[in-house]
Amino acid sequence: MVLGVTGCIGAYKACEVLRELQRRDVDVHVVMTEHATRFVGAMTFEALSRHPVFIDQFALGAESEIRHVSLADAADLLLVAPATANVLGKFARGIADDALTTLFLGTTAPVLVAPAMNVNMFRHPVVVENLEMLRSRGVGVVEPGTGYLACGWLGEGRLAEVPDIVDAAMAALSRRRSLAGETVVVTAGPTVEDIDPVRFISNRSSGRMGYRLAEVARDRGATVVLVTGPTVLPAPRGMEVVAVRSAEEMARAVAEKAPGAGIVAMAAAVSDYRPAAVAPGKIKKQDGAQKLDLVRTTDILESLGEAKGTRFLIGFAAETDDLVENARKKRMAKRVDLMVANDVSRNGAGFASEKNAAVLIDAKGQTDLPLMSKRELAERIWDRVAELRARA
Numbered sequence: 001m002v003l004g005v006t007g008c009i010g011a012y013k014a015c016e017v018l019r020e021l022q023r024r025d026v027d028v029h030v031v032m033t034e035h036a037t038r039f040v041g042a043m044t045f046e047a048l049s050r051h052p053v054f055i056d057q058f059a060l061g062a063e064s065e066i067r068h069v070s071l072a073d074a075a076d077l078l079l080v081a082p083a084t085a086n087v088l089g090k091f092a093r094g095i096a097d098d099a100l101t102t103l104f105l106g107t108t109a110p111v112l113v114a115p116a117m118n119v120n121m122f123r124h125p126v127v128v129e130n131l132e133m134l135r136s137r138g139v140g141v142v143e144p145g146t147g148y149l150a151c152g153w154l155g156e157g158r159l160a161e162v163p164d165i166v167d168a169a170m171a172a173l174s175r176r177r178s179l180a181g182e183t184v185v186v187t188a189g190p191t192v193e194d195i196d197p198v199r200f201i202s203n204r205s206s207g208r209m210g211y212r213l214a215e216v217a218r219d220r221g222a223t224v225v226l227v228t229g230p231t232v233l234p235a236p237r238g239m240e241v242v243a244v245r246s247a248e249e250m251a252r253a254v255a256e257k258a259p260g261a262g263i264v265a266m267a268a269a270v271s272d273y274r275p276a277a278v279a280p281g282k283i284k285k286q287d288g289a290q291k292l293d294l295v296r297t298t299d300i301l302e303s304l305g306e307a308k309g310t311r312f313l314i315g316f317a318a319e320t321d322d323l324v325e326n327a328r329k330k331r332m333a334k335r336v337d338l339m340v341a342n343d344v345s346r347n348g349a350g351f352a353s354e355k356n357a358a359v360l361i362d363a364k365g366q367t368d369l370p371l372m373s374k375r376e377l378a379e380r381i382w383d384r385v386a387e388l389r390a391r392a
């Protein structure tokens with residue numbers, strides 16, 4: 001893993017973080033900002049880590065490698081402890097003007113930051129906003145503690161305790177590997193059921209929840225197949241993306257891909273009905289009411305439940321009434337291992353929103369998750385999957 005060290009008094013604690021990680025058999029490479037070297041010498045980290053410390057991105061490493069790329073590729077976690085207000089701001093806004101900030105943009109590894117600063121800096125709206133922005137993009141934050149700060153003030157902003165930072169790093173590393181070797185099929189987005197060449201029936205699903213679930217599964221080491229209805233989202237990197245339109249196309253794609261998968265997550269909002277026939281030409285306007293004949297589509301989740309075997313099945317229940325009760329029934333009826341129930345009538349949650357709140361329902365009980373980013377929610381869902389499968 002990579003330990004980033006930035007310019008503040010707490011930089012000396014990074015030495016303890018490094019030692020503790022080594023005690024837990026983690027190989028640590030250190031990247032320092034120029035300002036960090038004003039607080040602790042690079043020699044200390046070089047001697048402790050037994051690797052060259054990376055500070056100057058314009059200095060070539062061994063065999064002329066470009067280290068901000070090679071380290072970014074090799075890293076399984078980037079932990080920045082302590083993280084200054086300055087570095088958090090650069091991370092949030094994509095400024096890459098030194099080795100650490102360039103590496104941050106170049107890595108696909110999970111990132112964990114442990115902020116440390118004066119209480120007024122920590123409460124400054126721009127710092128609050130930057131941290132919120134980073135959280136919503138999946139960066140983990142080891143919250144600072146409250147107490148006497150190096151500057152003499154009393155308040156929040158003190159670097160978290162070393163054991164807490166190390167525990168958070170170890171948890172992130174184990175999450176990182178929680179789906180290694182697995183093949184996961186995730187469905188996402190709405191389906192579109194054509195009425196005629198210009199009209200269709202669909203729903204408000206944006207696809208975000210399924211895309212985040214697929215991305216987090218990829219980041220945790222899974223081989224991912226994303227079966228997606230039409231969305232405006234860019235195709236995620238590092239996975240097979242199968243684009244479909246209708247419920248029947250989605251059912252066929254899932255039937256083809258699921259046999260090779262140990263886990264299927266059905267996050268798509270699949271139409272329950274489709275027009276009995278698609279009119280070949282545009283249906284003409286008439287006087288009076290118009291009727292549309294609808295027939296049921298294939299229930300993909302039910303089909304997966306029937307052919308379940310040892311496959312782990314994740315279902316989603318979007319409800320506007322009796323959320324938990326309906327989701328519980330659906331879980332039992334469709335032989336789903338983990339049901340993610342969300343109340344789509346709630347403000348700021350669900351369809352088309354970047355945030356969601358959910359209740360996870362499984363054979364062991366129920367976990368209520370408050371409103372959080374869909375990326376964070378995806379992390380919590382995969383955490384629960386790991387727990388349930390470990391117990392099975």
Ligand SMILES: Cc1cc2nc3c(=O)[nH]c(=O)nc-3n(C[C@H](O)[C@H](O)[C@H](O)COP(=O)(O)O)c2cc1C
Binds near residue numbers: 034
């Ligand atoms: C003695 C001293 C202590 C500092 N402590 C902190 C701190 O705890 N947190 C912080 O965000 N900045 C602190 N700073 C300010 C940073 O060093 C400064 O913003 C610097 O530009 C950060 O550079 P870097 O983020 O590239 O390491 C401190 C500066 C000095 C001189």
